Amino acid sequence: MTEPLLSVQNLRVEFPTRRGILTAVDDVSFDIQPGEVLGVVGESGAGKSLTGAAIIGLLDPPGRIAGGEVRLKGERIDNLPPDALRRIRGRRIGMVFQDPLTSLNPLFRIGEQLIETIQLHSGMNAAQARDRAVSLLVDVGIPAAERRIGAYPHQFSGGMRQRVVLALALAANPELIIADEPTTALDVSVQAQIIALMKRLCREHHVAIMLITHDMGVIAETADRVAVMYAGRIAEIGPVRDVIKHAQHPYTQGLMGSIPTLTADAERLTQIPGSMPRLTAIPAGCAFNPRCPHVFHHCRVVRPELLPAERSLAACWLHDAKARVSA
Amino acid sequence: MSVAITQARNDVAGAGALVKADHLTCVFDVSRPWLERTLAGASKQVLTAVADLSFEIARRETFALVGESGSGKSTVARMVVGLIEPTAGAVTIDGISMSDPRLGAAREKLRRRIQMIFQDPFASLNPRWRVDRIIAEPIRAFGIASDHAVVGARVGDLLKLVRLDPADGRKYPHEFSGGQRQRIAIARALSADPEFIVCDEPTSALDVSVQAQILNLMRDLQDRLGLTYLFISHNLAVVRHMATRIGVMYLGRLVEVAPARNIFDTPRHPYTRMLLDAVPDLEMAGRQRKPVDGEIPNPIAPPSGCAFHPRCPFANERCRSELPQLAPSGPAAVACHAVEEGRI
Numbered sequence: 001m002t003e004p005l006l007s008v009q010n011l012r013v014e015f016p017t018r019r020g021i022l023t024a025v026d027d028v029s030f031d032i033q034p035g036e037v038l039g040v041v042g043e044s045g046a047g048k049s050l051t052g053a054a055i056i057g058l059l060d061p062p063g064r065i066a067g068g069e070v071r072l073k074g075e076r077i078d079n080l081p082p083d084a085l086r087r088i089r090g091r092r093i094g095m096v097f098q099d100p101l102t103s104l105n106p107l108f109r110i111g112e113q114l115i116e117t118i119q120l121h122s123g124m125n126a127a128q129a130r131d132r133a134v135s136l137l138v139d140v141g142i143p144a145a146e147r148r149i150g151a152y153p154h155q156f157s158g159g160m161r162q163r164v165v166l167a168l169a170l171a172a173n174p175e176l177i178i179a180d181e182p183t184t185a186l187d188v189s190v191q192a193q194i195i196a197l198m199k200r201l202c203r204e205h206h207v208a209i210m211l212i213t214h215d216m217g218v219i220a221e222t223a224d225r226v227a228v229m230y231a232g233r234i235a236e237i238g239p240v241r242d243v244i245k246h247a248q249h250p251y252t253q254g255l256m257g258s259i260p261t262l263t264a265d266a267e268r269l270t271q272i273p274g275s276m277p278r279l280t281a282i283p284a285g286c287a288f289n290p291r292c293p294h295v296f297h298h299c300r301v302v303r304p305e306l307l308p309a310e311r312s313l314a315a316c317w318l319h320d321a322k323a324r325v326s327a
Numbered sequence: 328m329s330v331a332i333t334q335a336r337n338d339v340a341g342a343g344a345l346v347k348a349d350h351l352t353c354v355f356d357v358s359r360p361w362l363e364r365t366l367a368g369a370s371k372q373v374l375t376a377v378a379d380l381s382f383e384i385a386r387r388e389t390f391a392l393v394g395e396s397g398s399g400k401s402t403v404a405r406m407v408v409g410l411i412e413p414t415a416g417a418v419t420i421d422g423i424s425m426s427d428p429r430l431g432a433a434r435e436k437l438r439r440r441i442q443m444i445f446q447d448p449f450a451s452l453n454p455r456w457r458v459d460r461i462i463a464e465p466i467r468a469f470g471i472a473s474d475h476a477v478v479g480a481r482v483g484d485l486l487k488l489v490r491l492d493p494a495d496g497r498k499y500p501h502e503f504s505g506g507q508r509q510r511i512a513i514a515r516a517l518s519a520d521p522e523f524i525v526c527d528e529p530t531s532a533l534d535v536s537v538q539a540q541i542l543n544l545m546r547d548l549q550d551r552l553g554l555t556y557l558f559i560s561h562n563l564a565v566v567r568h569m570a571t572r573i574g575v576m577y578l579g580r581l582v583e584v585a586p587a588r589n590i591f592d593t594p595r596h597p598y599t600r601m602l603l604d605a606v607p608d609l610e611m612a613g614r615q616r617k618p619v620d621g622e623i624p625n626p627i628a629p630p631s632g633c634a635f636h637p638r639c640p641f642a643n644e645r646c647r648s649e650l651p652q653l654a655p656s657g658p659a660a661v662a663c664h665a666v667e668e669g670r671i
Binding site for chain 1: 610622
């Protein structure tokens with residue numbers, strides 16, 4: 001196996017509050033290979049966006065990385081000083097957020113924003129940077145790019161803006177793009193276009209993508225592997241088709257059953273009783289145990305690590321023969 | 328508890344259209360203010376949010392309207408409950424027009440039988456009121472009961488009906504999660520014992536596992552109380568799970584109306600086909616497909632002829648000039664020249 005592009009080991013994100021320290025991301029580990037699309041899925045509050053923010057050093061204070069390490073091509077980036085981290089952000093790791101309007105400055109023409117980014121990271125002169133900006137816009141499918149380069153963000157539609165943001169993220173030829181809900185604000189037809197675009201860019205530029213979303217459909221369509229997060233931890237991680245078709249963790253099984261599809265004829269959707277625990281009251285042992293249909297004594301006491309389960313890894317005692325016997 | 332509710336239902340048993348929308352049109356004036364407009368020499372601008380829309384909803388049926396943002400589906404919902412006055416056309420519920428001024432008294436009585444559930448349960452509940460007061464408001468407002476104990480018992484029943492604890496009534500909305508708040512909104516909608524509920528994206532703000540709980544609850548309540556739903560959503564998979572019949576909207580017009588199963592098995596209108604093809608689905612892992620180009624055009628200046636023609640792979644000269652009307656096609660009704668001419 002080649003060296004992973006991004007390696008996250010035992011990442012822990014904490015928020016000190018008056019009522020004590022809240023652990024929003026707890027002991028999260030995963031790798032992303034070069035050119036791979038890793039989907040990170042979970043419901044609100046599962047910690048998926050915070051994981052992404054922690055990797056690129058954009059945690060809002062008082063949030064902080066309290067443990068673990070993040071390595072980009074073997075080199076630690078979680079403990080870098082802000083200046084060094086800023087050089088990595090944008091140049092080696094690009095970012096795409098849910099709302100393209102928050103990523104684009106409304107007061108500057110998109111050409112200016114692209115050219116600034118390109119020059120900052122590459123040292124091209126203005127004319128070269130402009131040419132590169134036009135070719136990037138063409139690459140992300142902006143029609144009449146030569147003319148549109150002088151337009152302001154408000155003159156673009158939502159889908160076109162997200163294309164511009166993708167162009168910005170690609171400006172410095174990054175190795176990894178962290179995309180946080182990139183299609184959530186878009187209509188389905190435009191969403192399909194952006195998904196197709198991301199897949200093509202991933203292939204042509206050989207860039208890896210960490211795709212954070214709550215939409216399992218988008219993951220199914222885009223990702224190679226998927227990590228399912230629950231209450232700040234990874235519940236299951238594996239190849240996308242295995243996780244969807246043969247989920248190994250009871251939470252993933254419930255989640256998949258609760259998604260209405262265009263093909264299955266279910267009278268009722270599977271329901272997971274209850275709701276995700278608040279960060280102030282994460283249960284002991286497995287965080288999912290109060291909602292789990294297969295819960296046994298061990299689950300309430302000892303927290304499960306990620307264990308091999310078929311072709312995936314699942315944090316569930318059902319996959320530990322010894323734990324089951326002792327139950 | 329629901330004895331009273333069930334009895335009330337039995338009185339209105341029987342099929343037939345409960346809701347009729349007849350050539351509904353809604354035009355908004357989006358011009359700049361008069362002085363600015365005059366100084367700039369600009370003309371008035373109007374936006375036709377809904378154009379010439381007709382449909383019927385039978386009793387105990389779930390009729391769903393789907394479409395992308397800007398298709399006018401929420402405007403239809405608002406016109407149906409009377410929050411917006413239609414520019415032209417009318418909504419008739421159980422034979423009573425929602426806009427005829429002569430029927431004012433009859434309409435007041437009708438109001439009780441129509442309720443609405445909104446998308447955002449964080450915005451639709453008064454944060455300063457306790458939950459029992461929120462749920463009791465329609466009971467008092469419509470004069471269904473005024474005795475404190477009776478109202479209290481009814482609120483408790485309603486909370487149980489949506490699977491919350493009657494003791495939750497003493498809490499404030501902020502103490503609940505999104506899904507629980509949507510249950511409260513449903514309890515409030517049910518408190519006036521309605522027959523017809525307009526649901527505008529009721530689960531769009533919720534996580535999938537919570538969405539499943541709410542959708543199951545809504546179906547149970549429909550079976551139990553004989554409710555009729557107008558269900559507005561942009562999510563085709565959710566609509567497929569809930570609806571008996573579906574209307575697909577594009578730029579303010581219905582392009583296809585069909586029984587739910589038909590829409591998904593044999594979509595006829597090119598826009599419906601495109602929508603179905605664009606939805607990312609769990610079954611599609613690893614699938615390759617060709618997304619349709621373009622986006623919804625600006626509704627202030629919609630394309631001539633069929634509004635979908637700039638994105639339609641089957642468009643010809645007639646599509647560019649002549650507006651297609653809804654015409655029967657098998658069990659469905661489709662507004663498309665290509666379907667009518669048998670070109671697709």
